[in-house]
Amino acid sequence: MSSKRGLIITGGQEVCGLRDHLFDINFDLEIRRFEETDLIVKSLGGDVSGWSLVVLVPALSPLDSTLLALESRLAELFSITKSTAAVFEDSGNAPRFVVLLRGAAAMGQKDDLLNSALAGAMLSLGRTLSLELKKVGGSWNTIMYSSDLGVDNESDSIAPVAALISVLAGSSGSAINGQEIFAMQGADVGRLHP
Structure with a gap:
């Protein structure tokens, strides 16, 4: 079985535990930081x-x-999404994104x-982008999680998050798009979702 490949772009949050879980299920993800926006797009080099x-x-x-950090992060997210989607489309691949948010x-x-x-x-951006990406066969899905993605602990929710990814x-x-998972x-059971 060949390994699936992808990219994790993080805002500084530790995600090694998640990457290790994904690697165990034959999924190889490279980790980059949002601050490396130009490097991320160049590293894709048009070949995805x-x-x-x-x-x-x-x-x-x-x-x-x-608030400046929040504004900067949102600008980085939009820039990375737009440029990465373009690289995927130019190479003939449908752009797929998964966003991990702290529950x-x-x-x-x-x-x-x-x-x-x-x-x-x-969440709001994702609802719009899922509609736009659908036009080119892409997808945008969001997973809300409750644990620390940097620590590998069998009792937390890293394994289910890795399986969902x-x-x-x-x-x-590819048929799953616009979902907020x-x-x-069960921490969200009985609560109104945003």
């Missing part, structure tokens, strides 16, 4: 053959606790207003 998808992990770090932030975490604002913006990257995953071990 064999690439399955791009995973975006946009959470702001505690050091990035300003607590997506549900309106009072202690982290900026990440909650970022999550709300990403693998399904969305697979051949049957809560992989929060």
Whole structure:
């Protein structure tokens, strides 16, 4: 079985545990930071053959606790999405994106207003981009998670998140678009979703 390939773009959040889980299920993801926007697009070099998808992990770090950092992250996300989708389309591949959001932030975490604002913006942006990407056979899906993606702990939700990413990257995953999936071990049950 050949390995699926892709790219994780993170805002500084540790994602090694998630990458390790994905590697265990035959999925090889390269990790880059949002600040490397130009490098990311150049590293694709127009050749994304064999690439399955791009995973975006946009959470702001505690050091990035300003409105300017939030505005900058949103601009980086839009720029990366637009340029990456163009590279995929130019190579004849349908662009597929999966966005990972902290579930607590997506549900309106009072202690982290900026990440909650970022999550709300990403959910809204994702609803629009999923409609636009559908026109070229692409997809945009969002997964809300409850655990630390940097630590490999069998009792947390990394394995289900990795499995969901693998399904969305697979051949049957191309039919899944515009979904907001809560992989929060039931923490969202009975709550209104954004």
